[in-house]
Amino acid sequence: MKRIRAYGIIPGEMEPGPLNKITDVAGVTVGHATVNTAEHKTGVTVILPCEDNPYKNKLTAAAYIHNGFGKSQGLVQIEELGTLETFIALTNTLNVGKVHDAVVDMMSEQCEREGIQVTTINPVVGECNDSGLNLIKERIIGLEEVRTAVREAKRDFEEGAVGAGTGTVCFGLKGGIGSASRQFRLGGKTYTVGALVQSNFGSTKNLMICGEMVGRELEKKTKPALLDRGSIMTVIATDLPLSDRQLKRVIKRAGVGLSRTGSFMGHGSGDVMIGFTTANRISEERDPEILTIRILKESLLDTAFTAAAEAVEEAVLNSLAMASTTVGYQGEIRYSLTDLWLSGLSTADQAAADQAADSTN
Numbered sequence: 224m225k226r227i228r229a230y231g232i233i234p235g236e237m238e239p240g241p242l243n244k245i246t247d248v249a250g251v252t253v254g255h256a257t258v259n260t261a262e263h264k265t266g267v268t269v270i271l272p273c274e275d276n277p278y279k280n281k282l283t284a285a286a287y288i289h290n291g292f293g294k295s296q297g298l299v300q301i302e303e304l305g306t307l308e309t310f311i312a313l314t315n316t317l318n319v320g321k322v323h324d325a326v327v328d329m330m331s332e333q334c335e336r337e338g339i340q341v342t343t344i345n346p347v348v349g350e351c352n353d354s355g356l357n358l359i360k361e362r363i364i365g366l367e368e369v370r371t372a373v374r375e376a377k378r379d380f381e382e383g384a385v386g387a388g389t390g391t392v393c394f395g396l397k398g399g400i401g402s403a404s405r406q407f408r409l410g411g412k413t414y415t416v417g418a419l420v421q422s423n424f425g426s427t428k429n430l431m432i433c434g435e436m437v438g439r440e441l442e443k444k445t446k447p448a449l450l451d452r453g454s455i456m457t458v459i460a461t462d463l464p465l466s467d468r469q470l471k472r473v474i475k476r477a478g479v480g481l482s483r484t485g486s487f488m489g490h491g492s493g494d495v496m497i498g499f500t501t502a503n504r505i506s507e508e509r510d511p512e513i514l515t516i517r518i519l520k521e522s523l524l525d526t527a528f529t530a531a532a533e534a535v536e537e538a539v540l541n542s543l544a545m546a547s548t549t550v551g552y553q554g555e556i557r558y559s560l561t562d563l564w565l566s567g568l569s570t571a572d573q574a575a576a577d578q579a580a581d582s583t584n
Contacts, residue, residue: 267313312347396430460498
């Protein structure tokens with residue numbers, strides 16, 4: 224499978240980072256554990272925000288619920304305190320509790336190894352409902368799978384029907400995990416905004432790719448999703464020096480990126496945004512009573528807004544382009560965007576290249 228840019232489709236105008244993934248933000252890694260059997264199409268994806276212990280050195284963070292049809296955990300404390308103290312895990316709806324327990328176990332173990340006393344932990348777990356393709360009631364994701372995902376975390380991670388995206392459906396097509404990034408210079412320094420999505424939303428007819436209403440063509444080729452429902456989890460990382468209030472303003476622009484793909488954030492969709500910055504770390508042990516932090520000049524946030532919107536748009540398209548056609552446990556088939564549409568672009572591009580070659584001979 225190929226990412227969306229390989230088909231000549233370039234969302235937005237800003238420049239991506241070297242990998243064009245959320246991991247272009249230094250210190251961030253992503254890992255998956257995938258379960259892909261006849262009955263189960265599910266998994267867990269983890270976003271590790273830093274190389275050290277986030278419980279000891281918390282990250283400035285924010286959360287925004289655009290539409291709240293979802294079962295995420297840990298967002299209330301992020302909203303109140305503006306900090307992230309664990310890695311972020313994404314999974315299916317009915318496994319949120321088991322993944323929460325796994326994060327508690329793993330963070331407790333890490334803190335014990337480092338001599339840090341733990342009295343409370345706020346795991347952050349997001350979810351999408353993959354029950355169309357996955358026998359979700361059996362709740363097969365737990366501690367072992369979360370350990371695997373963390374152990375496998377790296378910068379250049381897989382996208383598509385992997386991890387938490389193994390059984391998701393997006394615009395009636397096979398959805399999954401997608402990522403993208405944008406880089407820009409402010410004050411003589413290069414900064415990065417990266418996004419990762421778990422895509423499971425949208426009605427087929429509304430799918431747009433760079434302004435083209437391709438969904439109207441695709442709904443004739445497959446079993447269409449008629450309603451905009453199902454949810455999307457969006458995680459945005461940056462190294463910009465931001466306050467949690469500023470960060471919340473940035474992650475709200477994920478909604479712009481979703482709209483550019485055709486989402487209306489429908490009644491049945493949980494549209495949840497989580498963000499963190501690797502700048503402005505907070506240590507309860509080392510920091511003085513009065514903290515001094517650096518924040519971006521408010522009028523310069525426009526650049527970060529655009530970067531977030533573009534990165535989310537491209538992340539969604541990458542989740543579709545990188546997914547493979549999948550047969551669910553009840554025999555339901557969800558075709559990939561590549562099989563239904565992008566492969567035609569490849570054929571057309573090759574034909575044009577062959578014609579150009581012939582004309583020069």
